[in-house]
Amino acid sequence: IHIYANLGSVAEAAAAVALGAEGCGLLRTEFLFLGRDTAPDEEEQRSAYQGIADALDGRPLIVRTLDVGGDKPLPYLPIPPEDNPALGLRGVRTTLWRPELLDEQLRAILAVEQPGPCRIMLPMVASLSELQAVRAVLRGLGGKAELGVMIETPAAAMLADRLAAEADFFSIGSNDLSQYVLAMDRGNPMVAGDVDAFHPAVLRLIRAAAEAAGRHGRPIGACGGLASIPAGAALLVGLGVHELSVAPAAIAAVKAALRRVTVDACRDAAARALDLDSPREVRALMETIGTAA
Numbered sequence: 001i002h003i004y005a006n007l008g009s010v011a012e013a014a015a016a017v018a019l020g021a022e023g024c025g026l027l028r029t030e031f032l033f034l035g036r037d038t039a040p041d042e043e044e045q046r047s048a049y050q051g052i053a054d055a056l057d058g059r060p061l062i063v064r065t066l067d068v069g070g071d072k073p074l075p076y077l078p079i080p081p082e083d084n085p086a087l088g089l090r091g092v093r094t095t096l097w098r099p100e101l102l103d104e105q106l107r108a109i110l111a112v113e114q115p116g117p118c119r120i121m122l123p124m125v126a127s128l129s130e131l132q133a134v135r136a137v138l139r140g141l142g143g144k145a146e147l148g149v150m151i152e153t154p155a156a157a158m159l160a161d162r163l164a165a166e167a168d169f170f171s172i173g174s175n176d177l178s179q180y181v182l183a184m185d186r187g188n189p190m191v192a193g194d195v196d197a198f199h200p201a202v203l204r205l206i207r208a209a210a211e212a213a214g215r216h217g218r219p220i221g222a223c224g225g226l227a228s229i230p231a232g233a234a235l236l237v238g239l240g241v242h243e244l245s246v247a248p249a250a251i252a253a254v255k256a257a258l259r260r261v262t263v264d265a266c267r268d269a270a271a272r273a274l275d276l277d278s279p280r281e282v283r284a285l286m287e288t289i290g291t292a293a
Helices: 010-018 042-056 092-097 099-110 128-140 154-158 160-164 174-182 200-215 230-239 248-259 263-273 279-287
Strands: 002-007 024-028 061-064 118-122 146-151 170-172 220-222 243-246
Touching (some): 002 248, 024 243, 042 061, 042 099, 092 128, 099 118, 099 128, 118 128, 128 146, 146 200, 154 160, 154 174, 154 200, 170 200, 200 220, 200 230, 230 243, 230 248, 230 279, 243 248
Parallel strands (some): 002 024, 002 243, 024 061, 118 146, 146 170, 170 220
């Protein structure tokens, strides 16, 4: 099991390595695009990505393409008013709508020089055609980087077999996956407390994605909040996930928790969790194998 870090800036990379990160499982590239009036050009992006790669010193780097829209609007990317932004232009939909942003970002990522692997990850994928469209752009740029998808929509989880046939890897985005599976807006204070990745319905989709990845020999990781909770990390391992990307501050706790349990114990607990009825019951179950929820 590999423990990577979720990063959102150049400065965080060296700190994460010092805390024991084995690489970066999620580079949120929005830090380059937010809080400004114009988009960063290719060289500015390349320089930032190179700085992070240098800090990782050959460790794996997974770069998520721009994930804006919804709760992350950009002044230079005016999106028509949407009644429900969470169900509108988000993630890969936005960059396919504005392909010049996608082209420039992909060129910048491909220009990064490092001895370790640099992988590209697409957010909010809901159809095979979206993956194929970005793959075509990447091919047109002469890029040979691995291209994966985030499993954070119910559609992606249910199409995991089809996606795994063409994607190079998967990463579970448990935060958005939970809100879409449970039909609850995590930005709405009336229901946000019930958006819970420990819900058995969410876990069943994670298992389905992990099984599909396994059938096709694709690596599968997780980079959502569930992975940063010791009990969640153990649960994900039991469901078949073998790369966990967590908040840098959670690296030590997650590693310590996983040292206390066996993979077989995680698998047994995960199998039992799928037959429970509530997140509360799942948390209680995970505590019985010594992981705090």
